[in-house]
Amino acid sequence: MTARVYLHVGAPKSGTTYLQRVLEQNRTVLADAGVLVAGERHLDRIHAAMVVREDDRLESLPPRASEAWQRLVTEIRDWRGEVAILSYELFAGASAAQAQAALADLDGIETHVVITARDFGRAVPSAWQERLKFALTTRLEDWKPKPGKAGTRSEWGWRTMDPSGVAARWGSGLPPERVHVVTVPGEAGDGQELWRRFAAACRIDVPALDPVVERANESLGVVAAELLRRVNEKVRAPITGNREQALWLRDTLAHGILVDLGREQIGVTDEQFADAEKRSRKAIAALAEAGYDVQGDLADLRASRPDARLPGDATQAELLDAAVETIVRLLLLVRERTHERDAKQGVPGVLAEDGSRLAAVGKGMLRRVTAPRLERRADDLRARIADLEAEVARSRALHLRVAELSDVVTELLLPAQDTDGRVTAKALNTYRNDSL
Structure with a gap:
């Protein structure tokens, strides 16, 4: 029976795709070690996050989508091993009430929340790019991520990119040691350091696991x-x-x-950088004060500014x-x-x-x-x-x-001595005709 579950709830653009690929690639190895990677289909995890966030877009999807969260909860509860991990970045947008309702569905299991987070300054152009892929027309120079108080549909704003807000909403009912903040290493870090930090947060120690996966650069x-x-x-x-x-x-x-x-990097404006730098300082202070388990260094979150052009300079x-x-x-x-x-x-x-x-x-x-x-x-x-x-x-x-049942009937209804089997056959025929 599952004793512990780790909910990796975000944030977007913080190495989540890489971590999910490592988990998926090593699904069998982890299962053999007693660790469940919850959700056979990535689509189920997407729909589960929509259910948790009470996303009204579910109304236009098949009924199976609205059942995704409960299916994952059942899968976690029915797991024969000790640990389960559920990872999808857009759980990060849930409100405090929605997060608490989701955690209540896992009552009886020691639940941990894991939040991956990155440099605030580099998060800004990444979030703008993701909005571009869904028909955004606003120039980066004129764009601002939505504030943390924006609604649960604000998937590419400070509501999801600021780990202090995500941790406060998802961790409000948990002991601080069960809220894990995993920072994305700076550019100097090697390609597997993020996995090592995530594995430490989830207490994964599986020597046969292979953390080398093909990375898809979508920037x-x-x-x-x-x-x-x-x-x-x-x-x-x-x-x-x-x-x-x-x-x-x-x-x-x-x-x-x-x-x-x-692959030329995208820069940010003076105003965008100043805002990101201010937010990063506040987030670092809030995370340190809360006493959460930190894997990595909170300094990794401090806003930096690449020496790069703006899109309008093209x-x-x-x-x-x-x-x-x-x-x-x-x-x-x-x-x-x-x-x-x-x-x-x-x-x-x-x-x-x-x-x-x-x-x-x-x-x-x-x-x-x-x-x-x-x-x-x-x-x-x-x-x-x-x-x-x-x-x-x-x-x-x-x-x-x-x-x-047939064995029971044979023992209870048939005579002990039946050398030629005729009595047995007659009794079984009578039993079938009367009972089936």
Whole structure:
């Protein structure tokens, strides 16, 4: 039975994707060591966070989405091992009342809250980028993260990026030693230090675990970010709403193409830096005073400022070059999709790819764009398989019960001596006719 559960509740853009990939890659190794990685499907964790935050977007989703949190709670309670870990960054947006309601569902289990957090100054352009991927048109120079008092839908503001506020809401009913703040190391840290800090917070000591995973860099360079912002100004229906924007602006354009058009860092304005620096000092003081368990150094949270351009500094020539390259890559993507569609339909004249560099680029983009949809389909199939396996298990249990009852009937109703079996057969037939 689960004795301890660690809820990794955020924050966004604080290495959460990396940590979740390590957990997923080592799911079997951890299970063998008695540690459950809760949630077979990432989509279930997304929906569970929506349930906890009472997100009204659930009304437009299938009923299964509204049951996601309770399914995860049941999975955690039914775990045969000692420890469970549930990780998803947008739990961070929950109100104090919503967080306490979620913790109450885990009553009886020693519950810990884990919060990962990063340099406040670098969090600002990261949050702006994430909003760009959902059609934001505001220039970075004119943008401010929403304040901590904003509602639970403020997924890319100080409500989720400030660990002191997240810890106060999620940890208000917990002893301070059960609230763990894990700081993201500065650039000087090695690639696995964040995992070591997270593992220490969750008391994970599994020698066979492999923390090396492929990292997906989803950050845009300064020119690509400004190009996406300008595209957003022209985007219109049907690319509206979160689903359409996620598929076409985020997955196809931003992650599929623009991330490869340069890695130049994005700077912040004087006003943005001053605000981040002030907030970071207040957060560090609040976390230290609260007495939470800190893995890393609270100084890692202090706002720093990269020597970098602002998106508005991108020249027209740079934007034109990036736009032309984007069009070329989109053409390759359309071509690749068309060839695959025609090949599946058996259209004559479709030749095998010649292995050229452009074809390889197209295939790579296709994999990046279609991978999320294939993963969702695979998640649905895995869920269906799990349901079927559960049904098989119930059928086996029923057959065993029937066999046990038959044995009892044989012992209680049949004569001790039945050398030729005729009495036995007659009695069993009578039993079946009268009872089944």
